[in-house]
Amino acid sequence: MKKLIQINVFILLFVASFTGCSDEPILIGDTVTPIADADGDGVPDTQDNCINTPNVNQEDDNNNGIGDVCESNITPLLPCENGMAGIYPCSGIDLLAIIDAVTLGGSTQAKGSDIWGWTDPNNGNEYALIGLTNSTAFVNVTDSANPIFLGRLNSNEGTSVWRDIKVYNNYAFIVADGNQNANHGMQVFDLTRLRNVPNIPEIFTADTIYTDVGACHNIVINESEAVAYLVGCGVTNGGGPIFLDISNPLNPTFLGDYTAGGYSHDAQVVTYNGPDTDYSGKEIYIGSNGSTDKVVVLDVTDKTNVIPISEFSYPQPAYTHQGWFTDDQAYFILGDEVDEQTFGFNTKTLVFNLTDLDNPTLSSTYTGVTPAIDHNGYVKGNEYYLSNYSAGMRILDITNISAPTNSMTETAFFDTYPSNDSANFNGVWSVYPYFASGNIIISDTERGLFVVRKSN
Numbered sequence: 001m002k003k004l005i006q007i008n009v010f011i012l013l014f015v016a017s018f019t020g021c022s023d024e025p026i027l028i029g030d031t032v033t034p035i036a037d038a039d040g041d042g043v044p045d046t047q048d049n050c051i052n053t054p055n056v057n058q059e060d061d062n063n064n065g066i067g068d069v070c071e072s073n074i075t076p077l078l079p080c081e082n083g084m085a086g087i088y089p090c091s092g093i094d095l096l097a098i099i100d101a102v103t104l105g106g107s108t109q110a111k112g113s114d115i116w117g118w119t120d121p122n123n124g125n126e127y128a129l130i131g132l133t134n135s136t137a138f139v140n141v142t143d144s145a146n147p148i149f150l151g152r153l154n155s156n157e158g159t160s161v162w163r164d165i166k167v168y169n170n171y172a173f174i175v176a177d178g179n180q181n182a183n184h185g186m187q188v189f190d191l192t193r194l195r196n197v198p199n200i201p202e203i204f205t206a207d208t209i210y211t212d213v214g215a216c217h218n219i220v221i222n223e224s225e226a227v228a229y230l231v232g233c234g235v236t237n238g239g240g241p242i243f244l245d246i247s248n249p250l251n252p253t254f255l256g257d258y259t260a261g262g263y264s265h266d267a268q269v270v271t272y273n274g275p276d277t278d279y280s281g282k283e284i285y286i287g288s289n290g291s292t293d294k295v296v297v298l299d300v301t302d303k304t305n306v307i308p309i310s311e312f313s314y315p316q317p318a319y320t321h322q323g324w325f326t327d328d329q330a331y332f333i334l335g336d337e338v339d340e341q342t343f344g345f346n347t348k349t350l351v352f353n354l355t356d357l358d359n360p361t362l363s364s365t366y367t368g369v370t371p372a373i374d375h376n377g378y379v380k381g382n383e384y385y386l387s388n389y390s391a392g393m394r395i396l397d398i399t400n401i402s403a404p405t406n407s408m409t410e411t412a413f414f415d416t417y418p419s420n421d422s423a424n425f426n427g428v429w430s431v432y433p434y435f436a437s438g439n440i441i442i443s444d445t446e447r448g449l450f451v452v453r454k455s456n
Helices: 002-019 070-071 101-105 192-195 341-343
Strands: 090-091 093-099 112-119 126-132 136-142 148-154 162-168 171-177 186-190 202-204 208-210 218-221 227-231 242-245 253-257 268-270 284-288 294-299 307-312 319-325 331-336 348-353 362-367 377-380 381-388 393-397 411-415 429-434 440-444 448-454
Touching: 090 093, 093 411, 101 126, 101 136, 101 440, 101 448, 112 162, 112 440, 112 448, 126 162, 126 192, 126 448, 136 192, 162 218, 171 218, 186 192, 202 227, 218 253, 227 268, 227 284, 268 319, 284 319, 284 440, 294 319, 319 377, 331 377, 381 429, 411 448
Parallel strands: 112 429, 148 202
Antiparallel strands: 090 411, 093 448, 112 126, 126 136, 136 148, 162 171, 171 186, 186 208, 218 227, 227 242, 242 253, 268 284, 284 294, 294 307, 319 331, 331 348, 348 362, 377 381, 381 393, 393 411, 429 440, 440 448
16 A cells, blocks of 8 residues: 555656646546637636637737637628618628528528527527517528528417527527417527527427417527526516526526516516615516506525515606616616607607616616617627617617716718618517627618628
């Protein structure tokens, strides 16, 4: 035994001498979890500004967070030049690709609705998930100039103008809302199936369907927890949030619901790490409750004991639609979907100070340059990506978000609906700006899927 111990010590010292770390030798037989580095350039994927192409020095001349090597490898289908990308008005945004709604939906009646994205954790490949009147379409957009339509998952029941998708743990969760969707439920689809589709485009089937709800307007997932929040399920519980445990995606289970706050049209849920330390670490739900023209703030940490925190409204409400926290969770940016039509002013977006969750206040109001309706909006860093229907996608700089005036400034746009900028429900439904590549996917009600990116 003594001789064996001496041999083991020798091995440890020998290994340590080659690692340069004699304090922490590598033990024979230890398992080391490799750091993800898809392009093998020595920069971890979590830090790499161009995940799939080697770029050791991380050059980024225009400081937009996208590596120069990524940008130089892409030739736009239509670059934005002199304010136009082909027929599309633009500023600072190039068009990479389009796949029309008829192709995606397989029907001349197909229209686009919600959109979300999935990045394959194994290889960094990027996929667009776009809701349509009759289905959900899946598109590999990794080669953004040559996207591949892989197939569609047909609606579980009927057609719907409103189809919403979110992603958790490599699964897509899909709901639909409308008179034809009384038994639609929530479809669950394993996105890893998209890695190998032998016959494209394929008509997929759901991996499971949660049937204890019918038609739901929207679905929300806080990706730090395994809970889906179904909202706007009017027949089921009056439209308040329904909580589902999705830790086993193929067996969603009911955790409870909350009806006292009224119908939520859309919502966001975060694990709170903002300035109000009273709620640090809590699960905070912020619901845009269109039917009451109010925003509700709830502590949903205990799904069986939801605690109301506050609620607030604003001048000239028409239909409180959707909003999103800034990254520091100090401000909430809100859109009212019908106020442009109702009151006749230009696009209006409201900024609320939520540094004290118990006492939200209106901080500022942004007025756009067109009469177009604002729809979904998402924050990424110091930018707000606004789906502005007939005025397209607008990108707003929110660096100055705390200011009482000029808190947001438009820096770029891409208009998918060149016919006009009127206050009607044409054009951009939603946008997904979160791909590491810097590519942005847009769903257009009439024209389908657009893939765009900031100009070099």
